[in-house]
Amino acid sequence: MERFGVHPALLDAAVHAVALIASEEDQEAARIPFAWSGVRLHGSGASVVRVRLARAGSDAVALEVADAAGRPVVSIESLALRPISAEQLQAARTSRYESLFQLDWQPVATPASVVAGGSWAFVGSDAGLGEAVVRAGGSYARYADVSALIGALDEGEAVPEMVVLSCPQHEGDDVVAGVRESLSAVLSSVQRWLGEERLFGSRLVVATCGAVATETGEDVADLVQAPVWGLLRSVQTENPGRFLLLDHDPDHGHGHGHGHGHVQELSAVAADAVVRAIATGEESQLAVRGGAVLVPRLSRVAKPAADVEASARLVSGGTVLVTGASGVLAGVVARHLVAEHGVEHLLLASRRGPDAPGAAELVAELEAAGASVTVAACDVADRGAVRELLASIPGEVPLRGVVHTAAVVDDGVVEGLSDERVRRVLAPKVDAVWHLHELTRDMGLEAFVLYSSVASTLGAGGQSSYAAANAFLDALAQHRHAQGLPAVSLAWGLWAQASGITQNLSQTDIARMARGGTTGLTTEEGLALFDTAHSVGRPHVMPVRMDLTSHQAHPEVPVPAMLRNLVRTPLRKAASGQSGAKQWRDRLLGASPEDREQLLLDLVRTSTATVLGHRDSGDIDLEGEFLEMGLDSLTAVELRNQLGSATGLRLSTTMVFDHPTPADLAVHLADELNALAVGSPGSPNPPGSPSPSTSPHAAESIAAGTHAVLAEIEKLRETLSLASLVNEDRSLALGRLEDVFNQFAKQDQDQGQEQDHSQASRGEGAEMSPSEGIDVLS
Known part of the structure; x- marks a missing residue:
């Protein structure tokens, strides 16, 4: 309470009383708050208030808010109301879908012309990708871990262009322990990778197997590896272009075991396609299913053809458990469940239970609305405590729904994370939800609602551990759905209303989110989306208010791959094809x-x-x-x-x-x-200065340039193979190509480099003559 003049939830409850007057004027039309005037704060710190309403005209009311002792807290001279018709309400329901998103996976083309050779390194299993690299004309080496790779560099081995890290496998049945071990191993590797300057120009591919679902009904075969995707998606936002995520198909290829935790070797066709897709550098996330390479794209949830009533009750009766009940959003949804879903029995659980600030006031409000409310102190990350909590529910009002809102944040860039910090964030998410899942699986629940975060899908700088924890919630909801159990994971975007998760956000943080297209949901919008998400029947949806105009207004800035189906930008003219960078x-x-x-x-x-x-x-x-x-x-x-x-x-x-x-x-x-x-090409290096090939600052340009040059050569090859040139034009083109080749060869000699670049690009021992290089003209 001390952070606010008047707590937002308290003021919101006070304004709800306006409906008592508004409903008397027109029983058919609803009225909503529209404009405020004459608002004055007289005192702060009130936890219980009384509200006096008076008409201030035909479409306005005046409010006087006082504390329990009658001292004035807030006065509002006029709150103008605007009528809203049934048609407008229906339109509002339709507009809910504008802020409700889903993740689709679609096939991506991998042209055979893509140059996919070069030097690769595999840390752990290669799942058949190594042979695909060789077929593409490249070479590869294997290493036990990232430290072994770095040790090889110390001994003079060449820096690989691409490194594939296989996510460690967990063989046990303890999912919670497996998640911790998996994240610890991957985090350690990522931090080691980021700390090695020689690898700055290389790209790290983190490979999982069955960690994501690519269709609504698909199960997540390996829940243990699912959080790795949340972790790496945030790492990608902090380190653009340096990481790629790949999920192997757990149901195809040549298996080395059963169930989760065993790598499946890809078929030759799938492996070739994956290597080409990785080599293009155009996508940062890939999945292989049935031999096809898929990429993720956000889309809006389609409004059901049948007019499903979004306000259908969450449960038909019984008790609903709300965890994290001391949080602002938990209080908001508890009120909504009682007022709009007719829930009569609530069990509110939090670590401090009835001693939590605001708990008594929330209970009083809910009981005044006709609900029976029990408040319990329970650490839901403690399996025994959860078992006792569930056992305390009376048999005559059995548990029928769970709404899990508990969360902890511990923000920081990935280089500064530790296992302890990560586990602190995992506990109220991974541990708690897994316990709830297992202990309620046979209780006949009608609803299992998980409050997740869009960071698990889109990534969020400084929130790698939080994104990882929420990725587990998304995966578990998908798993339950595939098993025929009720579940929906709501991967929320930003709420405008301050909460325990967002209370420390600065204006700079909010501005950064806005630049990325995310703005805050009002409480009304959030609750409407809660209802809509419940009605669409998908296990994972993202209620997020997105403003995509910034991407459309700057077509020169590449649109994030995940948003390409949502943002339509005009084709750039050739003259302005260069990026701003x-x-x-x-x-x-x-x-x-x-x-x-x-x-x-x-x-x-x-x-x-x-x-x-x-x-x-x-x-x-x-x-x-x-x-x-x-x-x-x-x-x-x-x-x-x-x-x-x-x-x-x-x-x-x-x-x-x-x-x-x-x-x-x-x-x-x-x-x-x-x-x-x-030290740039064409400029001699001063004696003793690092050459462009060894300067850590030039490494990025050289590595990126290698992929770009080879890609351009392949484009030229295709153009020439399709060209119909008469003899004179063919001779002219041939002469130009010979000039380019000779200039490139001379530049190579001038820089004193003995390596034959054409030989390296082909992965062969034979030299390439100028005539060989332009055989496509013959």
């Missing part, structure tokens, strides 16, 4: 040292303003310290990603501590780019 890199590398420094000052200032939510970059003091401006670990990651993308440099998340002002950081970037410009 590529244009920045070209300008910076082409500028003189003096001009480059000024460009970098502008870049740092603009990027800092963006991540802090300032509209005007002039608000950023170049000599001011980042930390005093409000940068934290999450905004530092976002700033690093923006500057790294624009400059092509490998930047540390600690850069704002190492270079504490925008001016300092700009100087640092200038020094790095000046060194890179000196």
Whole structure:
């Protein structure tokens, strides 16, 4: 209560009383609050209030809110009401589907022309992908773990372009322990990977088997590995372009065991397609099912053809258990269950039970609405405590529904996470929900509602452990659905109403979410979506208010793959085909040292303003310290990603501590780019300076360039193979290609590199002559 003048839930309850007056005027039309005027706060800290209503015109009311002693708390001179017709209500119900999303998996084309060779490394099982790499003309090596790979680099082994990490298998039956062990192993590998500068230009593919469901009725074969997807989706947002997720098909290929926890070797056709899909670099998440490669896309949940009533009751009777009951959202849904779903018996469980702040007031309100309410202190992560809680429910009002809202957050970038921090977040999600699932499986439940987060699907910087925990909820709901048990996981987006999960969000955090297209749901919208989600019959839905106009307004910025079915951007003209980041890199590398420094000052200032939510970059003091401006670990990651993308440099998340002002950081970037410009192709390196092939700052450009160049060569090959050229044009094209080849060969010699690049790209021992390189013209 102390954080608010008037607690939002208390004020919301007070405003509900307006319906008593509004309903007297027109029994047929509903009226909703529209405009407020003359609002004054007289006192704070009230936990119980009395409300006096008076008419303030034909379509307005005045409210006086006082505490239990009669002292004024809030006065509202006029709350204007607007009538809403049955047609508008129906339209509102339809519009609910605008903010309700589902995850679809669709096939992706993997053209045989894609260059999928190069050097690969496999950590753990390769599931048949190694042979596919060889068939594509590449090579691979195996390592026991990431540390062994790094040890090989220490001994002089070449840095692989692609590394595939097989998610460790859990052989036991203890799902909760398995989740912890799996996440611990993957987290350790990811942190080791991120800490190794030599791997900055490589990509890490984390492979699971049966960790996701690609269809509504599909089971999740391995619940233990499911949280890895939530973890890595958030890691991907913190480290764009460096990670890829792959889920093998547990039901096809050549198996090495039964059930979850055993890798299935892919068929040759599927393995070839996967290797090509990985090599394109266009998708960050892949799944293999029945030999097809699938990619995830968000879509809006379709309104059912039959007019299913979204307000159908959650349960037909009995008791509904609400966990995490001391939270704001738990209180909101408890009131809604009583008022709109007719629930008569509620069991509210939280760690502090009746001693939790606001518990007595919530019980009083619910009982006044006609419900029988029991409040219990229970740690739902404790299996024994959950068993006792369930046993306490009277037989005459048996448990019929569960709404699990309990959660804990412990935000931080992935490099700073520990097993202890991750387990703290897992406990009220993974442990608790698994106990509830097992202990209620035979109780004949009608509803099993899990409060998840959209972070588990879209990822969220700084919330890797939270996303992992919620990914388990999504997977469990899918598993229950496949088993014929009731379940829906609501992967909520941001709520406008402050809660225990969101109360520490700053305006910078909210601005960052808005840039990504997520804005806050009102309480009314959230409850409407709760009802709608219950009626659509899908085990996993995402109630999220999304504003996609920012993606549409900037077609030069690539749309996240997950949103491509939702965002339609105009085709870019060829003249403006370069991305904003590529244009920045070209300008910076082409500028003189003096001009480059000024460009970098502008870049740092603009990027800092963006991540802090300032509209005007002039608000950023170049000599001011980042930390005093409000940068934290999450905004530092976002700033690093923006500057790294624009400059092509490998930047540390600690850069704002190492270079504490925008001016300092700009100087640092200038020094790095000046060194890179000196070592760029065509420019000799000063004696003793690192060559472009060994400079850690050039590594990213070289690795990315390799894929881009090979892809362009293949595109040219296809174009030439389809071209119909007369002899004169053919000779002209042949001469141009020979010029390009000779120029490339000369550049190779000038840089003193002895490796034959064409030989490496083909994975063969034979040399390639100019005539071989243009055989497609024959």
